[in-house]
Amino acid sequence: MSLDPDLSAFLELVEANALSGEKPAMYMMTPEQARLDYGASTHILDVPGPLVASVTEITIPCRDGQSINARLYKPTELPATTALCPVLLYFHGGGYCLGNLDSHDSLCRSLAALTPCHVLHVAYRLAPEYRFPYAVNDAHDAYRWLLMQGFAYGLDSTRIAVGGDSAGGTLATGIAIMARDEGWQPPVFQVLLYPCTSVWQDTDSHQRLARGYLLEADTLQWMFKLYLRSDADRTDWRFAPLETHDLSKLAPAYFILAEYDPLLDEGMAYAERLKASGVDTQVNIYSGMVHDFARLGNIVEEAGQVRQDLADTLAKAFYHENNRI
Template sequence: MRRPVLDRLDPRARPLVDALTRAFPDLGGAVTDAAEARRILAAAPASRKVPPAVGAVVDRTVPGPPGAPEIPVRLYVPDQDRHPAEPRPTVVFFHGGGYTLCGLDSHDATARALAARSGAVVVSVAYRLAPEHRFPAAVDDAYAALCWAAEESPALGGDPGAIVTAGDSSGGGLAAAVSLRARDEGGPAIASQVLLYPLLDAAQDTRSYRENAHGYFLTAAHLRWFWRQYLGADGRGAHPHASPLRAPDLRGLPPAYVLTAGCDPLRDEGLAYAARLRAAGRRVTTAHCPRMFHGFLGFPELLPDAVRALAGAAEAIESTGGGRKNSGGSGGGAG
């Protein structure tokens, strides 16, 4: 197991990173097939953690893009006793996994935590995965699910003026991409976006890609493999819906909460996107955890930084309400 010479990781996180590294498929090395990688992950022992309690969980499908199948989603309704106020924000959440792995079950705890902490309705979306369905299939599914959630928000107890796009890693990239689409295609109106160590640029040429290329669970080699699965041979990585950081104009986008981790190859693209949103006149709250790794949000029972980051994301969601608190303006954030 290759570790960096100067380990910048929080000592509490190092045992987790080493265990994850042993368990995670050697993508592009010993494991080259996405289906095999999914089988390896599915065979991993189930977590014994007690998931955060919510009022109700409902699995269903919603209409997909024209000519595409329906999209599985999982609805999380907060506990009415803890969060009695309605209408409430509606969060459309996209899971990570490099556009290739994971799904509703792998991100159940994160979606539950956001619903339980914020009092929002969370719609977790199982978009089509690569390489079977390459770009822009995931973006098309994500946008279709967003349109459904916005239309159905009142029936879900939500405020149609408080729609939030959210996601981690590649899901954060989808949350940013559908915000661009909604701006450019006439809606639906999005009040805020919550981007959790987002994947935003296919260029893979930042300093953090070099500094965190190995030794911190997610590697630069993993990310190269994920992008190959997602984009295929013909590329199109420069398209703004694949690489939102490359969008020529970020004006008119929703305010954002952007979380980054210091020991993550994706660190610099998240920081750059937050800076560009601010330069475009949008309010941005940033949270930076310098000694954390990509994926640390999954371990709030072990990592205080994960607890604080989830609380920050939930606060950003809870404060969303028809643009009353988060509309426009430039702003800074605490990191």
Template sequence: MMKVTFLRSGLLDMPIDPQVKLILEQMEAKGAPPWHTLTPAEARQPIDRRPLTGEPEEVGKVENRTIPGPAGEMPVRIYTPDGQGPFPALVYYHGGGWVIGDLDAVEITCRLLANRANSVVVSVDYRLAPEHKFPAAVEDAYAAVKWLVENGSSILVDSARVAVGGDSAGATLAAVVALMAKDRDEPSLVYQMLIYPVTHHAYDTESYRENAEGYYLTKDSMVWFWNHYLRDEEDGRNPYASPLLADNLSGLPPALVITAEFDPLRDEGEAYAKRLKAAGVPVEVTLYNGMIHGFFGMPGVLEQAKKAIEQAANALKRTFSI
């Protein structure tokens, strides 16, 4: 059973947000087993997320289709806002440690972003580990954005205004796709939206020590995710798995990096933002105090989640209007 604690260790000792505290207490009461004690199949069992996400918001159009991927047809879900278009577009990658998660997991998030950014959102159902280990998810993620840039007009998208984004492992994929697009000189991307990204295959940060257990995402679960995702330790040193290890971050598109105070991944997300800034990349970085990993997907119960989604949508709108 998950052990619940409510103060961050260290100098600040800031309390956890009361709304988050209630969520953690409810999770503990339900006694759900932590991910690292499950098989991938068990961890993928569907759950009702509506109590956390809220009800789906209407958008102009939602389309399920497949696009060509490196290993065959790849499912995507396309959210189009009301209006005539052409629209800018955000290619969105769901979280889940590259092992769990699907299009349904980010349904509410994608609807909210589509409406608030007045943008098409293309949610990508990339291949999952351990059935498909690194770099399968990376290859799928890159193929999806390349397809969109080449075929944008078919779905009312202005291919000159395409951004990538995601949460957690999906944010890692977004960051890596931006790196790949720079390395390969295509496609051209205008923004990267990184919500508490995983940026380094390591567990040695202060935030890992402070938040190893008790705050939804644990160190043990991150070890479990990484072990399923990577083929070997060498993969973890590949910048397309650990973008913090990339030699040169200059020339990447502007970025938004959002982190959460009570998250093992907090420090590596902030470290990536610092490296982007040092490389001359315009970066907006925000730490949401009192929040846990996953909060961005909980606008049904967290006011801070609503604020973060608004921040992300406004950042996209500003970029798309340039």
């Protein structure tokens, strides 16, 4: 399918602004400038999220004695299953350098309201101030906190799904692997929106879609240069899940991929590895879409559709016993 016409018009505008010098490409900005731009664009590109019963700000302690912030969304209604409620532990995208609790507020509200379930959205620490593996450790610490302290918020530690978009999806995959390897209560499900999974960005989709499709090659490498301490970190499975030797006995996974996303091929490659390892894996490729389309509610109708699709899939994982591990 050709690129969605509304996306095409939007990308032409982005290109015109770059050529005129009105707005430089992200990789030409400082991290501080890029964060401000990313935050400002959120309110232009995405719709406000739906109302939920409550939003609670939470502080989670980390292994190094510091703490990170998180936001817990409680839906207005939940099925009368048990006293404790299922929860999605969510990590935002932004190449480990951008994004915060506000940039993905609409998406998290939607998933909480539509599933329905609680959503715990974690603001892991960002590069370059905090390079690899800080984001990974923060994600793992948030999962451990949820296992040990979630009950105080009415959350069911036996019904935790992990999820995220882009770099956040990578963090979610790492939790599934870590929980298995360290003998922690495993998540019941993974929801992975166009995750980063590969050591090098050299696939066919990276080459075909290197420029002009929202996520550009130069921007991606700019982000990874800020995040990684050296090229040696690239081969660490916590950065590149495709480097994981054993992907068996992991939580079922649901992939959201986009036809015009440079990350398409590596997302497909990771899904195929999971399938070959015996993991129940579903893949949904959205035709005509680009990277980060789930946050483009003011640009494409598919942003609303993907949220409903994710919610329907999460509901099955949370409320149907035969989908539990």
